[in-house]
Amino acid sequence: MRNVILVGPMGAGKSTIGRLLAKELRLSFKDSDKEIEQRTGADIPWIFDVEGEQGFRERERAVIAELSMQDGLVLATGGGAVMRPENRQALHAGGRVVYLHTSVEQQIDRTSRDRNRPLLRTANPSQVLRDLMAMRDPLYREVADIIIETDERPPRMVVQEILLRLEALSPR
Ligand SMILES: Nc1ncnc2c1ncn2[C@@H]1O[C@H](COP(=O)(O)OP(=O)(O)OP(=O)(O)O)[C@@H](O)[C@H]1O
Numbered sequence: 001m002r003n004v005i006l007v008g009p010m011g012a013g014k015s016t017i018g019r020l021l022a023k024e025l026r027l028s029f030k031d032s033d034k035e036i037e038q039r040t041g042a043d044i045p046w047i048f049d050v051e052g053e054q055g056f057r058e059r060e061r062a063v064i065a066e067l068s069m070q071d072g073l074v075l076a077t078g079g080g081a082v083m084r085p086e087n088r089q090a091l092h093a094g095g096r097v098v099y100l101h102t103s104v105e106q107q108i109d110r111t112s113r114d115r116n117r118p119l120l121r122t123a124n125p126s127q128v129l130r131d132l133m134a135m136r137d138p139l140y141r142e143v144a145d146i147i148i149e150t151d152e153r154p155p156r157m158v159v160q161e162i163l164l165r166l167e168a169l170s171p172r
Pocket residue numbers: 008009010011012013014015016017033076077078079110111117150151153154155158
């Protein structure tokens with residue numbers, strides 16, 4: 001089986017749901033954010049501080065290009081991975097792409113307990129999430145084979161819906 005690739009904004013649950021989905025499908029799980037941190041030997045806030053967002057995006061491009069070429073992965077991507085056209089092309093070619101759709105209200109709630117997201121270290125993280133969503137939602141939709149609503153649904157329920165929707169897809 002080619003890869004199953006999860007896209008969506010911060011707090012959509014890509015990392016959480018990706019891990020559960022990989023177990024169900026008996027595939028390996030990879031998280032592009034974690035992969036970037038391991039290869040750099042530093043966490044994401046450090047990379048943003050030292051190399052700027054552009055430095056992070058270049059590392060992200062390299063990791064997405066490499067992991068999309070592999071087989072048998074569930075791949076959770078970073079929230080901004082869809083911004084570059086070359087990433088969108090690599091993801092689309094790399095397998096089935098699932099957009100985990102989440103309202104900005106849920107994103108705010110789900111990201112409020114952790115400080116590992118440099119783009120949200122601002123006076124008004126809610127406005128940042130709103131602006132990013134306006135810009136990126138069309139890009140998530142462009143690259144997606146399947147769109148799944150995650151609001152008011154626990155991760156296990158989201159996983160079950162992904163499994164059903166993957167089965168129903170015709171080959172492309
Ligand atoms: N369907 C859900 N319902 C309730 N809480 C959820 C759901 N999915 C994820 N969460 C919680 O939301 C938080 C963020 O989830 P997660 O880190 O998986 O998001 P992400 O999409 O990987 O974000 P990022 O793009 O920043 O890596 C976690 O605390 C997780 O437990």
